[in-house]
Amino acid sequence: MYRIVVKKRLAPEITLFEVEAPLIASRALAGQFIILRIDERGERIPLTIYEADGTQGRITIIFQEVGKTTKKLSRLRVGDSLLDLLGPLGRPTTIEKYGELVAIGGGIGIVPLVPITKALKEAGNGITTILGARTKELVILEKEMRDLSQEIYITTDDGSYGEKGLVTDVLERLIGQKEGMDRVLAIGPLIMMKEVCEITKREKIPTMVSLNTIMVDGTGMCGSCRARVGEENRFVCVHGPEFLGEEVDFDELLVRERRFQREERIALERYEEELKSAHAQAEARGED
Amino acid sequence: MPRQRPEERIKNFQEVALGYSAREAREEAKRCLSCSPPPCKEGCPVEIDIPGFISYIKEERFASSLKILWNKNSLPAVCGRVCPQETQCEAWCILGKKGEPLAIGKLERFVADWGRSQSAKIKIQKSKFRTIKVAVIGSGPAGLTTAADLANSGYRVTIFESLHLPGGVLRYGIPGFRLPKRVLDFEIEGIKGLGVEIQTNMLIGKVLTLKDLFQQGYKAIFIGTGAGLPWFLGIPGENLNGIYSANEFLTRVNLMGADRFPEYDTPVQKGRRVAAIGGGNVAFDAARVARRLGAEEVTITYRRSEKEMPARREEIEHAKEEGIRMKLLAQPTRFLGDEKGWVRGMECIRMRLGEIDESGRRRALPIEGSQFIMEVDTVVVAIGQGPNPLLPSYTRGLETAPKGHILVDEDGATSILGVFAGGDIIPGEPTVIDAMGQGKRAARAIDRYLQRAGGK
Numbered sequence: 001m002y003r004i005v006v007k008k009r010l011a012p013e014i015t016l017f018e019v020e021a022p023l024i025a026s027r028a029l030a031g032q033f034i035i036l037r038i039d040e041r042g043e044r045i046p047l048t049i050y051e052a053d054g055t056q057g058r059i060t061i062i063f064q065e066v067g068k069t070t071k072k073l074s075r076l077r078v079g080d081s082l083l084d085l086l087g088p089l090g091r092p093t094t095i096e097k098y099g100e101l102v103a104i105g106g107g108i109g110i111v112p113l114v115p116i117t118k119a120l121k122e123a124g125n126g127i128t129t130i131l132g133a134r135t136k137e138l139v140i141l142e143k144e145m146r147d148l149s150q151e152i153y154i155t156t157d158d159g160s161y162g163e164k165g166l167v168t169d170v171l172e173r174l175i176g177q178k179e180g181m182d183r184v185l186a187i188g189p190l191i192m193m194k195e196v197c198e199i200t201k202r203e204k205i206p207t208m209v210s211l212n213t214i215m216v217d218g219t220g221m222c223g224s225c226r227a228r229v230g231e232e233n234r235f236v237c238v239h240g241p242e243f244l245g246e247e248v249d250f251d252e253l254l255v256r257e258r259r260f261q262r263e264e265r266i267a268l269e270r271y272e273e274e275l276k277s278a279h280a281q282a283e284a285r286g287e288d
Numbered sequence: 289m290p291r292q293r294p295e296e297r298i299k300n301f302q303e304v305a306l307g308y309s310a311r312e313a314r315e316e317a318k319r320c321l322s323c324s325p326p327p328c329k330e331g332c333p334v335e336i337d338i339p340g341f342i343s344y345i346k347e348e349r350f351a352s353s354l355k356i357l358w359n360k361n362s363l364p365a366v367c368g369r370v371c372p373q374e375t376q377c378e379a380w381c382i383l384g385k386k387g388e389p390l391a392i393g394k395l396e397r398f399v400a401d402w403g404r405s406q407s408a409k410i411k412i413q414k415s416k417f418r419t420i421k422v423a424v425i426g427s428g429p430a431g432l433t434t435a436a437d438l439a440n441s442g443y444r445v446t447i448f449e450s451l452h453l454p455g456g457v458l459r460y461g462i463p464g465f466r467l468p469k470r471v472l473d474f475e476i477e478g479i480k481g482l483g484v485e486i487q488t489n490m491l492i493g494k495v496l497t498l499k500d501l502f503q504q505g506y507k508a509i510f511i512g513t514g515a516g517l518p519w520f521l522g523i524p525g526e527n528l529n530g531i532y533s534a535n536e537f538l539t540r541v542n543l544m545g546a547d548r549f550p551e552y553d554t555p556v557q558k559g560r561r562v563a564a565i566g567g568g569n570v571a572f573d574a575a576r577v578a579r580r581l582g583a584e585e586v587t588i589t590y591r592r593s594e595k596e597m598p599a600r601r602e603e604i605e606h607a608k609e610e611g612i613r614m615k616l617l618a619q620p621t622r623f624l625g626d627e628k629g630w631v632r633g634m635e636c637i638r639m640r641l642g643e644i645d646e647s648g649r650r651r652a653l654p655i656e657g658s659q660f661i662m663e664v665d666t667v668v669v670a671i672g673q674g675p676n677p678l679l680p681s682y683t684r685g686l687e688t689a690p691k692g693h694i695l696v697d698e699d700g701a702t703s704i705l706g707v708f709a710g711g712d713i714i715p716g717e718p719t720v721i722d723a724m725g726q727g728k729r730a731a732r733a734i735d736r737y738l739q740r741a742g743g744k
Contacts, residue, residue, distance in 0.1 A: 023495060037452060043544065043553040044452075069553060084452040086489040216544065216554075217460075219450050219491055220678055221516035222536035228527060233520060238678060252527055255629030259529045263555030270550050 002036075002082040005058060010140045013065040014108065015074045016050070022057030024049070024087045030095070030119040031112065031210065031242055034061065034087030035218040038072055042083065045069050046215050046237070048112040049088060059087075062140070064108040068267040089218045090241045093119060093208075099182035101125045102174065104167050104196055105145070106132045106188020112210050112241075113187045114144050120185070121148050128178075129153070130170045132192065136161035168195045181205050186245060190257060194250035207245035211236045214259060228252050289394055294609040298579050301464045301547060304606055305369075305394075310348065313398040317345035319383060320390050327380040328392060333725030334367075334433070336360045338377055338392055345395060354403045357396060362436035362479050363429065363724065365404060365471045368397025370462060371721045372600050404474045409481050419444060420738055423506040425492045425679065428456020429720045430512035430711030432479055433727030434734075439482035441735050446506070447484060450491040451543065456514055457712075458720070460535070460543040463573050465580070466603075469542075493679035498686075498707060507741065508706045508734045511694060512727065515712035516676030520669055521565070525623030530557060530631040534570045534670035541577050559583045559666030563634055565620055566590065566670035567597035572604065574668040575612050586612045587662070591619040591639050591652040617641070619652065621659060623667065634662045675713045689715055699733035700726060706741075708734055 006018035024034060028049045035044045051060035065071045076082075093116045101120055105113035110131055121127050129149040133139045134157045146152050153170045154162025163170070167188070175181065184207040186196040193209045200207040213225040213236045220238035227234055228249035234240065290306045291297075297304055308316065320342045328338045337356050344353035357364040373379075373393035381389035420443050424435045427449040435445045453459055455472050480486060490496070492513075501509055518533035520526050532540075537556065540546040544554035562583040564575040567590035575586045588607070590597060593616050597604060608614075617639040624633035638658035641650040675693045680686050687695045687703035693715040700708045710726030711718060718726060 027495060041545065041552045084489050086450065086452075086491060087495070089491070089494065216536060216539050217451060217516075219516065220676065221460075221518070222539050223518045223520065223533040224536045226520075226527060233522075233527070252629075255529060256527065258629075260555045263549065263557075267550050267553060267555070 002085040004076055004078055004080050004082070006060075007076075007078050010062065011137050013074070014062065014138070014140055015065075016060060016062045017073075017076075018053075018058045018060050019082060019085065020057060021059050021085055021087075022054075024085065025052045025057050025059050026054040028052035028059060028088040029092035030115040031093030032088035032090050033218075033241065034059065034085055035089060035215065036061075036073075036082050036086075037084035038069065038076070039083050042072075043069055044084075044216060044218065046089070046212065046218060048115075050111050050115060052088075062108075062111045067264045068271040071268070071271060086218060089237060091239070093242055095119045095123045097124045099125065100128070100178075100180050102128045102130065102171065102181055102184045103145070103149070104130045104132075104171065104184065104186040104188070104192075106167060106192040107134070107138065108140075109188030109192070109210075110139075110141050110145070113185065114141050114148075116185060116187075116210070117145065117148050125183075126150055128174065130155070130167045130174075131162075132156070132167035132188065133161075134158065166195070167192060168199060171196060171199055175199070175203055175205075183207070184245075185209075190250055190254050193245060193248075194254070197245035197248070197250070201246045208242050209245040209248060210241045211243060211248070211253070212241065213253065213256065227256075289391070294611070297465065298610050301580055303468050304465050307401055308394055308398040310350075310398075310402075313345055313395055314348060316391050317342045317395060320346070321382055323382055327382065328377040328390075329380075331376040331378070331380040333376070333721050334361045334728055336377075336396075341399060342390070342392070342395060345399065350399055350402045351406075351408065353399045354408060357399055360728075361433075361724070362482075363432060363475045364396050365400035365475055366429070366458060366467060367721055367724070368393050368395075368400055369467050369471070370458075372719055374601065376721065400475075401471075404471065409478065421446065421504075421506045422508045422510070422734060422738075423448065423492075423501045424510045424512065426450075426456055426512035426514055426711070426713075427454035427476075427486060428512055428514050428711060428723065429458060430514075430718075430723040430727040430730075431456065431510065432476065433724040434510045434512065434708075434710065434731045435484045436479045436482055437728055437731035438734060439479070439484045441731070443735075443738070445484045447486045448490040448492050448496075449486060449488045452488050453543065454486050454488060456512075460539040461570065461573070463538065463542055463577050465576065466573065491678070493682040498679075498683050498704070502706070507738055508708065510700075510727070510730050510734065511679060511702070511707065511709040511713055512711040512723070513676045513679050513713045515673040516678075517674040517692070518669070519672050519674060521620060521671065523620060523622050525625055525631065526669070528623050528625040528631040529629050530559070530665055531623060531667045531669065534564075534566070534574045534668050535673065537574050537668045538570070538577065541581070547577075547581055556581065557666055560585065561664045562586045562666040562668065563615075563620075563662060563664045564588050564668045564670055566672070567592065567599060568670065568672065569599045569603055570672075571668075571670035572599045572607050572612075574670050576607055576610060578666065578668065579610050579612060583666070587615050587664075588612060589615045589618050589620060589634075589636065589662075591617065592649060593617060593641060596641075596649040615662065617652070618660075619654065624661070631664060631667055634664050634667060635659055636662060672717075673712075679713075691715075699736075700730035701733060701737075706737065
């Protein structure tokens, strides 16, 4: 079950897997996600379904190594299996014809951006894309987004690719130049989505964001993923992951995102120690 | 019954009550008056022949005793531990009129544990084997009971569970010191031994719909998806870091093993000053888990007095022995955080008891101007939960009550033909054993329905 059949490195510390999951593949729609567990002691983590191939019975996930679980995940090989895979979860994106749409993706947030933009393009929307990353090699899925877009702009923090700066710089410029921006879709780090929404709120452009909060069950049972949206507490796993950006309390989410920072660091350091000692032992045995 | 000493048990997640020895069980069983008709049976939602199983204990014929339990109940080791016998079978026991009622629950546990020690297996009644498929959604007490009863009646039952392990609230909700996971595992294995298939990681409503299940050839469906919607207080500061729903806090520990972090990957904050809000078993479970995680000061905050607490007396006593404090007649009004967004204080208002309300308990009324602040760094909100809305919201034609419970008739039948429901997803707040009783009722109704529908 849930065998990894394709593995690709998209960038340093960003990996793509195609995983056998026929039922999920036959059901998944743009905007949905899965929850996986690697092994018996593993935690449950949510990841976007990047692509679902119902015919081949495979889903594609793309993830960045940010903690122990994603580091461990990246070490799995073709032929290995995931212990648990649950999905498709979350509400699919509402696909409508809005008109002219600006799709903004930051870092690993470009992963959900692709399938959602694709579905929106198929519904007849015009797409302008802004991608942002720390540095050149972390600009992933550029070609995929380019193929969907009339125009594409790329920014990097260090100026190693595209223009030096932030996606919001381009957005501000486009707002000055462009007529009729009907809708914005922004997916990326919380701080990026927050800043995009500050601009679009001012300009009264409806903006959809996709949240990636800490989850346990992913079925609305625990409330770990709760976020203040408008006047209400919403569960990202079942009410989301997409919300109207102007209603999201990003400041609260920025705090909640750090709930387990300390524990995440402990787990990661411990894991890296384990890897090091395993490596040293292997060397001592004269292996690679 | 011997118990782990409080100062020991707060350092581990091992079971508190250690169980009878064979001699103790026999001695206790001998107290049974074998009344005819037995009043205790009236108090058992799953209709166990109580004098029957007890009479075999007297004779030390434990295998025969176990057979009688299994006749009606596939989860005796679970029930012997978590049932509120004091308000059920034991409340009807004649011995209770003058002294201590017979310890029916502890005897049930003894027999079930004996069976586990012998790796005893429930026999399959193959003579009635049929090929009709029935789907059970949710593997909590209601679902497991329905599945076991239907399998015993010869149906081919598949349970669909959304989590990665079966058991529902018995798995994620009830901590190991009340219900060891190996005890649960054994009884679930027993149910699988009846021919029940369990598919985990299957969220019905999302992955497959009820319609899909019917199309796959399931002739009837039982919904036992439970109370999977945590309630929050809805007061300022509730999303501060360090504030958990009881479901989250308990799931992290019971299902994911967060008490063993970093050996296990899922973390939980251990807390120094922990407040558990609520007066039910779940609040007590959360408080006692927090204590075992190493919290120095654990307080249960409840808006009424101890008398009104819905928790079992035994759990309240155990908690007190473990040094858990009670802040009674107090209701949180807001949470206070530090500059980094972590909860540091909880403002409460003192309450007084007024008239009896619709729940039959005295209403709690705030005393104006009586606010005070408790220092806390971890809070677990255990004020109850609603029915899991996911399946009803994705199922057209399934009638629900205003609070989201699935409406059923006296047989457990829903508004959709061939679909039945029981447990926390239907109105009422059943205990584990009530949910099992509802599962039993539904299994019977499903059998009747399928026989009428032409299956045989």
